[in-house]
Amino acid sequence: MSHLETELQSLKAETVSMWNLVVLQLKKTREALLTFDKDLAREVMLNEKRVNAYELKIDRDCENIFALFNPVAVDLRFLLAVLKINNNLERTGDIAEGIAKFIVNTGADFDRSLLDATNAIKMFEESEKMLKDVLAAFENEDTAMARSIFKKDEYLDEINQKANETVASYIRQHIDKTEQALYILSTIRKLERVGDQSKNMAEEIIFYVEAKVLKHKPKA
Amino acid sequence: MSKIETKKVDLYYGDFHALKGITISMKANTVTALIGPSGCGKSTYLRLFNRMNDLIDNVKISGMVMIDGKDIYDRQTQVDELRKNVGMVFQKPNPFPKTIFENVAYGLRVNGVTDKKFIEERVERSLKQSALWEEVKDKLKKSAFELSGGQQQRLCIARALAIEPSVLLMDEPASALDPISTAKIEELIYELKKEYTIIIVTHNMQQAGRVSDYTAFFYIGELIEYDETKKIFTNPENPRTQNYITGRFG
Numbered sequence: 045m046s047h048l049e050t051e052l053q054s055l056k057a058e059t060v061s062m063w064n065l066v067v068l069q070l071k072k073t074r075e076a077l078l079t080f081d082k083d084l085a086r087e088v089m090l091n092e093k094r095v096n097a098y099e100l101k102i103d104r105d106c107e108n109i110f111a112l113f114n115p116v117a118v119d120l121r122f123l124l125a126v127l128k129i130n131n132n133l134e135r136t137g138d139i140a141e142g143i144a145k146f147i148v149n150t151g152a153d154f155d156r157s158l159l160d161a162t163n164a165i166k167m168f169e170e171s172e173k174m175l176k177d178v179l180a181a182f183e184n185e186d187t188a189m190a191r192s193i194f195k196k197d198e199y200l201d202e203i204n205q206k207a208n209e210t211v212a213s214y215i216r217q218h219i220d221k222t223e224q225a226l227y228i229l230s231t232i233r234k235l236e237r238v239g240d241q242s243k244n245m246a247e248e249i250i251f252y253v254e255a256k257v258l259k260h261k262p263k264a
Numbered sequence: 265m266s267k268i269e270t271k272k273v274d275l276y277y278g279d280f281h282a283l284k285g286i287t288i289s290m291k292a293n294t295v296t297a298l299i300g301p302s303g304c305g306k307s308t309y310l311r312l313f314n315r316m317n318d319l320i321d322n323v324k325i326s327g328m329v330m331i332d333g334k335d336i337y338d339r340q341t342q343v344d345e346l347r348k349n350v351g352m353v354f355q356k357p358n359p360f361p362k363t364i365f366e367n368v369a370y371g372l373r374v375n376g377v378t379d380k381k382f383i384e385e386r387v388e389r390s391l392k393q394s395a396l397w398e399e400v401k402d403k404l405k406k407s408a409f410e411l412s413g414g415q416q417q418r419l420c421i422a423r424a425l426a427i428e429p430s431v432l433l434m435d436e437p438a439s440a441l442d443p444i445s446t447a448k449i450e451e452l453i454y455e456l457k458k459e460y461t462i463i464i465v466t467h468n469m470q471q472a473g474r475v476s477d478y479t480a481f482f483y484i485g486e487l488i489e490y491d492e493t494k495k496i497f498t499n500p501e502n503p504r505t506q507n508y509i510t511g512r513f514g
Contacts, residue, residue: 046451108497112497114473
């Protein structure tokens with residue numbers, strides 16, 4: 045294996061580690077939301093520092109590889125993809141932290157009936173699954189799996205669109221729970237962004253493996 | 265302890281001040297790249313370590329050049345012994361008009377080794393170290409000139425390794441080679457640093473980035489900057505280094 049290949053492999057391993065951490069952050073946030081476990085939510089907030097540290101390390105590694113090895117073709121595309129995926133992952137980590145903050149800041153347990161009615165937990169599970177699927181696509185250079193993400197993102201968009209009406213109706217009936225209803229609506233908005241980040245990462249994998257640019261194009 | 269160290273080295277060719285107070289310390293098992301525009305002193309600096317500059321008329325050297333803590337310009341230093349410890353590979357492959365086997369065995373023979381089995385083992389080991397063995401093992405008795413340029417250069421590296429030096433000097437070792445042969449030499453350097461301390465002069469900035477752990481930038485006989493290659497190539501301290509590595513001058 046050449047020196048460059050060794051460096052790229054090590055960068056890939058680092059990215060996968062960061063990815064797994066972000067998946068875990070989302071999972072813990074979902075559990076904290078379901079069980080209203082503020083300690084777990086605080087743990088997510090603390091672990092955000094680790095996500096940020098990964099981002100800085102991967103940025104620096106990419107910079108070094110660009111500067112030292114002048115990568116071309118697939119190696120260049122891989123590095124460009126990792127740089128952007130790194131950014132997407134960091135933002136996904138921010139999203140988990142943001143939702144964890146809602147949990148910490150909310151006074152009372154979240155109303156399970158609203159969580160069910162808005163499909164918030166379902167949305168959580170779907171966004172976690174999307175993130176894991178894109179990770180598998182990245183690890184195996186599987187562009188078919190990467191493409192499957194686009195359809196799943198539409199599902200998250202659908203839940204997001206219906207949430208406004210569901211939450212508005214809930215607030216009308218439970219005016220005293222307006223704050224937590226708004227937190228749930230914000231959570232749904234944030235999870236919709238997780239879908240967008242996953243979709244962006246899927247596009248980067250396709251760019252890296254197939255040299256095709258899918259940004260701003262219909263995905264069907 | 266440093267493997268190689270120079271302290272305030274000045275070198276004059278007659279009146280020409282070619283190296284100006286160069287102080288560098290190099291760790292064992294690292295690759296140090298010497299870069300800089302033509303005439304900056306990098307090859308002169310490289311040739312300090314096997315005392316090749318001694319062969320030039322009117323050379324005057326001051327300061328200290330240490331390998332393994334010993335001043336190699338000390339009167340007690342035997343240049344022949346020094347050169348057993350410090351191998352050198354030049355810009356153009358320069359195999360001897362001998363067989364592949366004899367090229368590698370040459371250094372051993374001139375050093376008085378006669379044990380046939382020992383020589384055979386050492387030749388094989390050196391050719392393996394230089395990543396050439398698989399390509400030449402069935403034609404060891406053929407002339408070295410039958411090899412391609414890239415193979416000849418790896419043969420020269422094997423020849424340098426056969427006497428088991430601990431330091432390897434490389435003066436633009438890939439500049440006369442095609443990209444594939446260059447890549448092989450670069451990979452070889454990456455492997456060889458596990459056992460050797462390597463100093464390489466290169467005009468190819470990308471090559472310095474790819475192969476070296478440390479980089480020294482020379483300009484008109486001065487050491488402008490010496491640091492980890494990562495640092496030099498991402499955030500050099502000195503604007504002159506930045507201008508040179510980005511191709512703005514030189």
